[in-house]
Amino acid sequence: VIHHHRTLLTMSSEKNKNQEAVGSGGSRKDATDQARAMDNGYVIELRRRRLQISQQIIDLVHELLGTKELKSRFSKFEREVILSQKTPDGKVSKFLDLLERKGRDTYEMFVVALGYVKPELHLLLRQRQANGEPSPGSPACEF
Numbered sequence: 642v643i644h645h646h647r648t649l650l651t652m653s654s655e656k657n658k659n660q661e662a663v664g665s666g667g668s669r670k671d672a673t674d675q676a677r678a679m680d681n682g683y684v685i686e687l688r689r690r691r692l693q694i695s696q697q698i699i700d701l702v703h704e705l706l707g708t709k710e711l712k713s714r715f716s717k718f719e720r721e722v723i724l725s726q727k728t729p730d731g732k733v734s735k736f737l738d739l740l741e742r743k744g745r746d747t748y749e750m751f752v753v754a755l756g757y758v759k760p761e762l763h764l765l766l767r768q769r770q771a772n773g774e775p776s777p778g779s780p781a782c783e784f
Contacts, residue, residue, distance in 0.1 A: 683748040686766075687741050695733045697762045702732045704758050710750040714743060 687694070698705065705711055706720050715723070719739055726732045740751055755763035 699729045701758050708754040710754040714747045
């Protein structure tokens with residue numbers, strides 16, 4: 642009886658949320674898609690700025706991975722894989738690939754860590770965040 646009551650309450654709660662989303666001019670799916678797009682804004686920024694970021698951190702990957710902000714975000718195995726790449730370009734590429742998969746929090750810690758090793762890039766990325774992340778269709782602006 643208790644389990645059945647909880648199920649009914651859960652169903653009722655979900656129904657109310659869906660009605661609120663639809664009542665405010667959009668569906669629950671639209672709200673979820675919008676939240677997901679905002680959360681993935683850092684991926685768009687990383688992809689759009691990949692060449693500029695790569696060029697500016699090419700010799701700093703080892704140092705970045707050693708910062709307290711990123712050391713706990715990358716496993717020992719991941720750090721070894723990154724640092725085992727034969728060329729600086731390979732290290733940067735592997736680092737950025739993994740960074741993109743780690744999520745917004747790790748990206749934020751990357752930007753913080755840049756403050757220690759590449760302050761000018763840190764400021765540029767922070768400025769972009771303060772001005773709002775670009776939408777997927779917006780034109781890229783240069784650093």
